[in-house]
Amino acid sequence: MSQEPETTQGIASDEYDRVEPPIGWDGQTLQEMLDESEQLLEDTGRYHGRERLEMKEDEPFQYERMFSRLRGALVNARETALHISASAIVREIGELAFQLYTPEGDCIATSTGIIVHVHTGSLAIKYMIEEGYEHGRTIQPGDIFCNNDNDLGNVHTADVHTLIPIFYDDELIAWADGVTHEVDIGGSTRGHDQLASTTRYEDGLYATCEKIGENDEVYQDWRDRAERGTRTPMFWDLDEKCRVAGAHMIREALTDLVDEVGVERYKEFTREAIEEGRQTLESRVQERLFPGTYRDASFMPVPFKEEGWNPVSQKNMLNHLPVEMEVGGDGGLSLDMTGASPPGPHPYNCAEGSMQGGLWVSLTQCLLHDGKVNDGSYFAVDANFPEGSVVNPQDPSLSYHTAWGSIMPTYQAVWKNISRAFFARGFREEVNTGYSESGDTMSGGGFNEVTDEYFPIAPFDLSCQGMGASASRDGLDYAYTMWNPETDMGDIEEWELIEQGLPFLSRHIKPNTAGHGKYRGGSGWETLRVVDRSYDMSLYKHVRPGVTNSTSGMHGGYPQATNYSVRVHNTDLEEQFEDAEYPISDKVPGDLEEDVDGDVVRTERGIYFPTTFENHDLVYYHMGGGPGYGDPLDRPFDLLKEDLEKEIYTPDVVESVYGVVGDLDEEEREFEIDHDATEERREEIREQRREESQSVRSFIDEERDRLVDRDLSDPARRMYSGVFDRGDDWSDEFREFWDLPENFEINME
Incomplete structure (x- = not known):
């Protein structure tokens, strides 16, 4: 396929011959590969229908060695490429990551770093497949693609992906994806997490799964566009070189591996590795979480009434982010956000792929810290982010600039649900x-x-x-x-x-x-x-x-x-x-x-x-x-003493909340507890609790009266009004719980 000079089988360093479709495995198109993969998962519940992990069971050393080499290549690419960047966000903090995907866009392995992106690159690849890139502008060896369109596969606008296809003997065998967080992305205001955006048209520079180069070189017109479209072109240019260089390092490492083990063994390995990831999550759920239904809710305040620039955003809003999780005894795990607020005139709208990324980064830290990190966990979870809600608007015209404003509050509820399941199973250290x-x-x-x-x-x-x-x-x-x-x-x-x-x-x-x-x-x-x-x-x-x-x-x-x-x-x-x-x-x-x-x-x-x-x-x-x-x-008193001496708390707060009284030597940072005064203060707190406490029944009655009277703040009224207007099951259950009429509504009138 390649012209001289040839460096490794199937890869050339300077120029590439054109590859005609189909470019998938065994004469298939990428769409056929994707359709087959999805159908096998639906029919069997297993990735590519793998009932048995034959390579893992029969050749465990070889299997683990292959994964370690790929994982090591990704981490090495990250640690090397970040030094190309001039941005402290990338170089100092490590706000970048690299992923390796199958031809149909399923993550095989990821590096360290912003691991929230394990599935966002997957969505971008699948978008290109479903839009016919293979047959239109085509996907060729040496091509370079870019995406930061949140609605197609990204978290927020400042995260920019560079994707390159990896070919071997005229077949597409993988994709490498590098992503960095940009210092500036253009937009209506300066900065990387804009606050004032209300629509896509204020967000800044967008690349929608765009081909930006070929023969391993970025197009000059793309370089010009990026230079003129951002306020910090030097940082953008070096970040892009960082991503391209890392992806090419991954391509070289993968080609060396395939040269050594053979392409068919590599193909089988990728499917087993992803299925193992799916099985690992199921086994962790089964062994560590207590079966049952867990519910929690988070809220995202949007206090824009006095700050908003655009008249449509000049109101105080409150986004409802409810989470119901079902833990099955067989290891099944589901997440449902029915009842989430509708999208709004703010930058906190969040695409489904971004929410999947938040779920993935959470599960990785809670349950998968000792398993293979790839898209297998995505296939093991049944997630519902309702269409038309703030966590899946299905509207590309909205602003998604700061989608973390929905992601991070949501996963507070997820972490608490998982922690309750840990606790019920008897795990204590795992609670967070x-x-x-x-x-x-x-x-x-x-x-x-x-x-x-x-x-x-x-x-x-x-x-x-x-x-x-x-x-x-x-x-x-x-x-x-x-x-x-x-x-x-x-x-x-x-x-x-x-x-x-x-x-x-x-x-x-x-x-x-x-x-x-x-x-x-x-x-x-x-x-x-x-x-x-x-x-x-x-x-x-x-x-x-x-x-x-x-x-x-x-x-x-x-x-x-x-x-x-x-x-x-x-x-x-x-x-x-x-x-x-x-x-x-x-x-x-x-x-x-x-x-x-x-x-x-x-x-x-x-x-x-x-x-x-x-x-x-x-x-x-x-x-x-x-x-x-x-x-x-x-x-314990010794921990409170340490808190005061290390300035975690001040004496007045410790006395008010913890009931501990004493004297703090500010100069020496030494605290001496007055045990008699402490016992007296703690009894005062306990008595205050007894006087102010109420039964659950009386609390529910009081809150119901407030609902009937619509005695709510404007942000809360606006939140309920938006949720009720969506007309989903959450609204019906809300009315039933509070014993309200079937036609009960809360609006802003």
Whole structure:
């Protein structure tokens, strides 16, 4: 098939001969391969109908060696390619991943990194197959494709995929996919997780499964389009080279493997590996989760009434994200989101593929951490994301820019359902109450006064949040994120090198962010930055949760703290800096008014839309904590003493919530408990609980009266109205539970 010079069988380094369709296995088209695969799964319940994993059972060493080589090639490609990127998001945080897919688009293996993408690339490949790419523009050796269309196979717009087909002797044997998170994607405002978008037409640069190159070279017109379509063309160009280089490394490694083991053995291996992934999830469910039906709900606040730019978004909204999970005794697992809110004029709309990615990254951490990571787990779960809802709009005209605004709250409910199933089976360490939802610390950009060059503001230290507690230990402090569990904060110096006009003034543990409980959630942190030597600086703050909690603790534990925002304009810092003073105390933001003269803007919404900042303005943000587990009054004294001495909590909060009284030596960071006063305070809390508690029956009666009277906040009324308008089974069950008339509605009139 290839011309000289030939490097390995079926692969050339410079130029490729054209391959005529069909390009699938054994003379099949890709559509025929996809149809056959889907039919066999439907008929047998097994991937490609594999009843027995013959290679795994008969040649276990060879089988495991093949998987290890492919997995190693993917990880090696990631670890090597990230050094091509100039973006700290990719290089420092590792916001990239590589996947290997079958010709019909099923993931065989994935690298480390943003593992949420194991199935998103699959959807893009299947879209190309079903749209006839094989016979239209064709799929050829050396071709390069790009996709970031969320409705076809992606998570959110800033994630960009590069896909290359891998041929062997005129047959397509695999696809390699690399994905990175971009610093900027164009769009109506600066930044990578836009807040102001209400439609697709504000989201920025879209590539809809587009062929962007051939003969291993990216088309010049695509390079020009990308350069002119984003605000940070250098980062875009190097990220694209990073993805292409990694995919080509995977192609070379795979071809070497097939040269060694033979193409037929490789083909059989891929189908067994995916079926093993499916079987592994079933076995983990069967052995670790207690059978039954589990329900929970999360909520995503959209407080745009005072912030929204577009008139259609100027209202406070609340998205309903209910989750019902069925755990079968035979290892079956289903997820149903019937009752989810309709889509809306905000960037939190989320495609079905994105929701599948969130499910996959959650199950990988909860159940599949000791199994093969591929699309097998996708085939083992029956998921329903209702069409026409915010988690599956089926409308490409909507904005999907920040789909994480639906993904992360939803999987709080999923994690709690799984944790209850763990607990019921007798597992305690595996329980996890959830996580802090990583809102963007800050996004935007500005221009350097000296060079007149544009620089982005996109710090990804948001990847270090508080993790939820388990039923046997505290959550991790400022060291976790749901979507990429291997990240860290990165170096401040790296962020300042790229974000030239926003140096750091301070960074601290954020007290009282961790959810309370017998075992507390992980703590968050806070930072203060100053605008410096810049002009035309525009920044916005994006956070989840904001005005409400999207999750709760478990078994008496508290949710984590909600967020807020603080910024200071028109400060006197220029004069203070001239006097060689360092005015900012180590306690922010509470003392800002004492340290700095200026216009302090505080909001409990936690968010603000793009706002102009001038030199010496101050920007404050903080990361959240995780939810807690168990009754706070059961927390051991030695752990509370440690919490106070490490500034996880302040004495007033510990006394109010945990009933522990004592004296804290601020200078020495030593806390001495007053045991008599503590016993008295705890009895006061118990008595207060007895006085304020009520029976379940009286609570239900009171809440029913509120529903009948429509005594609800506008966001809650809008939420119920949207769900009822969808007219699904959830609405009928809601009316039945609350003993309401069949025609009962809640609307905004």
